[in-house]
Amino acid sequence: MTTTAAQTFPRKRGANGATPRNDADEIGLDALVGHAGYAVRRFQIWIFQDFVKTLGNVDIRPTQYSVLTVIGANPGLSQMAVAKHLGIERARLVHLLDSLEQRRLVKRVRSKTDRRSHALHLTAQGETALAKFKRLAAEHERHVEDRIGKENREQLLRILADFT
Amino acid sequence: MTTTAAQTFPRKRGANGATPRNDADEIGLDALVGHAGYAVRRFQIWIFQDFVKTLGNVDIRPTQYSVLTVIGANPGLSQMAVAKHLGIERARLVHLLDSLEQRRLVKRVRSKTDRRSHALHLTAQGETALAKFKRLAAEHERHVEDRIGKENREQLLRILADFT
DNA sequence: TATTGTTATACTCTATAACTATA
DNA sequence: TATAGTTATAGAGTATAACAATA
Numbered sequence: 001m002t003t004t005a006a007q008t009f010p011r012k013r014g015a016n017g018a019t020p021r022n023d024a025d026e027i028g029l030d031a032l033v034g035h036a037g038y039a040v041r042r043f044q045i046w047i048f049q050d051f052v053k054t055l056g057n058v059d060i061r062p063t064q065y066s067v068l069t070v071i072g073a074n075p076g077l078s079q080m081a082v083a084k085h086l087g088i089e090r091a092r093l094v095h096l097l098d099s100l101e102q103r104r105l106v107k108r109v110r111s112k113t114d115r116r117s118h119a120l121h122l123t124a125q126g127e128t129a130l131a132k133f134k135r136l137a138a139e140h141e142r143h144v145e146d147r148i149g150k151e152n153r154e155q156l157l158r159i160l161a162d163f164t
Numbered sequence: 165m166t167t168t169a170a171q172t173f174p175r176k177r178g179a180n181g182a183t184p185r186n187d188a189d190e191i192g193l194d195a196l197v198g199h200a201g202y203a204v205r206r207f208q209i210w211i212f213q214d215f216v217k218t219l220g221n222v223d224i225r226p227t228q229y230s231v232l233t234v235i236g237a238n239p240g241l242s243q244m245a246v247a248k249h250l251g252i253e254r255a256r257l258v259h260l261l262d263s264l265e266q267r268r269l270v271k272r273v274r275s276k277t278d279r280r281s282h283a284l285h286l287t288a289q290g291e292t293a294l295a296k297f298k299r300l301a302a303e304h305e306r307h308v309e310d311r312i313g314k315e316n317r318e319q320l321l322r323i324l325a326d327f328t
Numbered sequence: 329t330a331t332t333g334t335t336a337t338a339c340t341c342t343a344t345a346a347c348t349a350t351a
Numbered sequence: 352t353a354t355a356g357t358t359a360t361a362g363a364g365t366a367t368a369a370c371a372a373t374a
Binding site for chain 1: 196197198199202207209210215226319323
């Protein structure tokens with residue numbers, strides 16, 4: 001992206017009524033407009049950027065947040081289980097956990113029953129940190145609400161419910 | 165992803181009373197469920213994968229499709245203009261165009277008025293190819309409709325209209 | 329000086345394959 | 352033999368910086 005603004009709010013103004021449609025803006029996205037994938041992709045980029053910015057001070061990205069949340073809610077899970085449930089490659093999860101373990105947020109405990117696998121737990125530090133991350137994530141969620149509207153956000157969640 | 169199914173439909177247990185915690189399937193995504201970003205991300209992955217699969221025979225990925233579509237609809241556009249309007253880095257567009265030009269779908273023409281910039285055009289071959297890509301993209305769009313429902317797709321497009 | 333296209337670098341993420349240690 | 356975790360590699364994609372030609 002050249003600028004964050006360009007990427008975040010491509011062209012097109014909706015909320016403010018006035019549409020700045022002057023100079024170089026006379027370009028048609030045409031066929032792209034009817035494509036769900038294009039709209040979803042642009043929206044997803046906006047959401048991720050807001051998430052990254054909102055949780056910037058604590059240096060937590062969306063994927064890291066999802067890993068911490070799932071471990072927090074299901075202590076003792078194996079790496080395979082976490083990877084499967086989040087749709088992350090197990091190879092990739094290794095690096096994610098390396099980083100989270102170095103930051104003392106997560107610990108890998110060798111399983112007694114199956115010594116191939118690791119039981120994943122949050123550290124005490126990880127628990128308190130996650131609580132803070134969740135407050136910031138809720139703030140991010142409010143940004144989404146501000147951007148698309150409370151009811152639209154709820155409809156979106158309803159429409160996409162079985163993808164989570 | 166380990167398997168497409170695993171990524172697309174993670175697990176998700178709806179109503180669980182006495183959760184038999186041993187089987188790896190009794191995992192809660194919990195806090196993640198209320199997050200628009202998570203749902204959107206999973207949906208976006210599903211959409212992209214279906215797009216890539218549906219246009220697999222012609223070897224066109226979503227980004228390439230969006231570039232071809234915009235050039236087709238606005239012949240003579242500069243690289244900067246295309247990059248800005250699609251929210252792509254101009255540095256990245258260079259490589260995308262290199263590949264599309266090698267495939268004889270696009271040509272770069274030095275501008276007479278501003279010799280720094282290139283006017284982008286589809287080749288004759290690019291025009292007919294794009295027509296085919298559009299038919300396949302429409303097929304992909306029908307897959308989306310089948311997956312989430314005709315009305316939900318329309319609502320989604322309406323909700324996300326000003327992100328395109 | 330500023331901008332367009334280009335090259336280069338670094339980091340994230342996806343997709344595989346292969347290795348090891350267990351089972 | 353199969354699986355869990357690991358390592359490695361290759362390709363997208365994102366984010367920057369810098370350079371040459373041109374404005």
